[in-house]
Amino acid sequence: MAYQLTRRSFLKGLAAGSALTALTAYGGLKYAAPAAAVEAGYPEAGAGAKVFRNVCPRNCYDTCSMLSYVKDGVLRKVSGDPVNTFTNGRLCVKGYTYTRRVYSPDRLKYPMKQEPRGSGKWQRISWDEALEIIARKILAIKKEYGSTLPICLNKYSGNFDILHYGIEGMMSSIGYTTRALGTPCWPAGIDAQTYDFGTLWNNDPEDLVNSRYIILWGVNPAWTSIHSMRFIYAAREKGAKIVAIDPIVTQTAAKADLYLQIKPSTDGALALGMARHILDNGWVDVEYLKANAVGWEEFFEYLRREVTLEWASKTTGIPAGVIADLAREYATTKPAAIWIGYGLQRHTNGGQNVRAIDALAAITGNVGKSGGGALYGHLETWGFNYAAMTMPKPAGAVGVKKPDGTMSDRFININNFGAELLNTNDPPIKMLWIACRNPLSQDPEPQVVQKAFETMDLVVTVDHFLTRTAAWSDIVLPATTHFEEYGVNASYWHYWVGINEQAIEPYFEAKNDVQIAMLLAAKLNALEPGSCTYPTSGNLEEWVGKEFNPKMLDLLGISDYRELKKGPRKAKLPPAAWADGKFRTPSGKIEIKSSEAPKYGLPALPIYVPEKQPSPEYPYRFFTPHWRYGLHSQFQNIDWMMNVSPEPYVEIHPATAAAKGIKDGDWVKVYNEIGYVTLKARITATTAPEVLVAYEAWYKDLNYNINYTVKAVPSDMGKKATGNRGLAFHDNFVNIEKVR
């Protein structure tokens, strides 16, 4: 619970202060403090340190350029790197805790073995012993099943440094394996923008200062992209109006000039209502559409036929007059930018809603303009070689036969991981390798994931901490932090790319994913020559060098990757995405009527697909979004963070709390047909009456996991670009009751 400054605590201090002041007042008498003694009490942690360049590798918009300060081989403090004009020399509340993460007493120091799994009976083993167990299991599986397909990798966003794709490379290097494919985060929106524009490509976020009107739609940068707020404020100082659209009064909403509390998952209806009003009033940029879009005439027919302001109002809960005003302001104040958040696409109609917003930007001619855009994310700076990831299969490797006669890995859905593990046969999955991930904490239905773990012969987890997942593994391998390894990082939001230098020696026996791959390769080949193709030598900086190609170097305006040691570089891209009008759709235009969407069973037009409704048994929507104190299951476990944010809570609207007889601080149970979570109530009008909010996090000493109630309900899109549909995290319905 966040601390609050109450009047009472102040008065308490004040009363004591007054009394003591009266007793001991010797007004204004000053002592000269000996400077050296003061200095001794308050030394600057970074004094006399050597400085290295790092990049925060977490799954975050901001991907901060960092500096690390090292003295006597110890990381003394961190700071932002001022070279990066987006992150601007500043970190966030999470980034400033890094010394405590690196030197946390909870960090894994050595490889460990647990027998039996989940018993907590861990024993330290050597790397050689750990690799021997793993390698022998791999070879035994290959012998028994005739392939390495029973070995499954689940790796994703715990560390987005490019070298960490080395763990995918390690899997490739032993043969065809099973891969958890997809992304839980943002695939519906990716596909929506892929159907509309050919891919996702946001304007440079630093270009937001050129906007005259900014709609922050289902996004909460005040918590999840704090460095973006500076550009939003700068635009406001130049006269821009800031609008926030969100079902809950987020921190960002509280800073907006206009906040609209929309009914969850109805964003498409609002966009379509606005589009109809824009159409009726002749505010459409027809010249832009003629030159750059297809399918807009049919879209307008749909709007005239099916959409009215009144319908949009009824669907979204926003008064028709407000929608009309918003439409007028957005269409006539140019350039106008819309930032489409990942929250709004975590619904069964999420991708479709993003498409409606994309269409709104297109018909007003705001796409391809500085200060405009339908901003979602981008991968334009991610054109690395993926050298650590790309490995040949060993001779004789057997995989899944494709229709063309070639073979491939076997893919299961990352977004229904537990059920997929249980239901995959011929051959079944018998061994798991988990890296940069914590599925027992972060996946929906972790109960099912745990059940699936029980069917495994061997579970290996690589992590910094004994996470929920690590705790249910047979072997845990200690991973280096980004201060202990070389790497290179790009952002899916800003345009900067930076190198990550090794600043300190690895903590105890921690190793990087590429180093683990090289060691395992050596072990496998010693046991069975030719069984693994992964290289067995090369330092990590050399591996970083292998990731660059002429196109990437040119994009960054450098001739050698080592130039990045002088500072991160911003990609030479135009500030406005799609400024050249060369869209990457099949038609080369904005496809308001998509040629690709129907191939995936989706509507061609951005029509409204109704939102999911609650049942009488579970009438409340349970939002479980990101919050400021953590990134998924990272950071909340750090002691400094626990000091600021000691316990979880569920936010309940005052009307709902009153109806349920729940008071602030009561213990409540939030439940549905698959599980429950018990936590404290926090009564606040920041949420809506039918919405409960609790934040995803891993508290190392609490049995708290909001995903116990989250079902693996897919969102509508994601199949095309990411291999699997996303997760409708925000279509989770529950009930609530007071327990004490």
Next chain:
Amino acid sequence: MAKQLGFLVDTEKCIGCFSCEMACKNEYQTEVKPRWRRVYQQREASLPYPERNFMSLACNHCADPACLKVCPVGAYSKREDGIVLQDHARCIGCRLCTMACPYGAPQYNEKDRRVEKCQLCYQKVDRNEEPACVAACPVGALQLIKDLNSFPEPGTVKELPGFPDITITRPSVRFVPPRAGVQIRRDV
């Protein structure tokens, strides 16, 4: 009048990100518990957005510091620029200052059994650098006032709801009050 450094806390801009508080801990690698700077979440119903308003407070380097007055060993002093310094070596951990300060700025550190507090990054100030908390704010909501005597006051206030009576110690802090946008809500 002597020079007086101070903090400007712009609660209109502040997003309650807690970066300032954690940047302070990072700069001095303090023990877990002490919070030399602390971001207070305000739930007062009188504010435009309860729960979404924050006051980031550290030592207010008061014009009339209570800590200095009560300290029996003279560990506190006031610099020419108004920074209230604590000589950590002199502190005997009696905690009188923690009771006297209306703002909870001096805090007892159970590990070394002494009190500690924000020193306004005086080393940085002497090098003409920004204090760590100010340098960390992503939106410019926390600023250093170079001299309160010549600070143009328009648009700022000396108190906000929940802030103690400023006549006790005359804190060197000014606030930009929170501002509310238009809210179109479904629950009213």
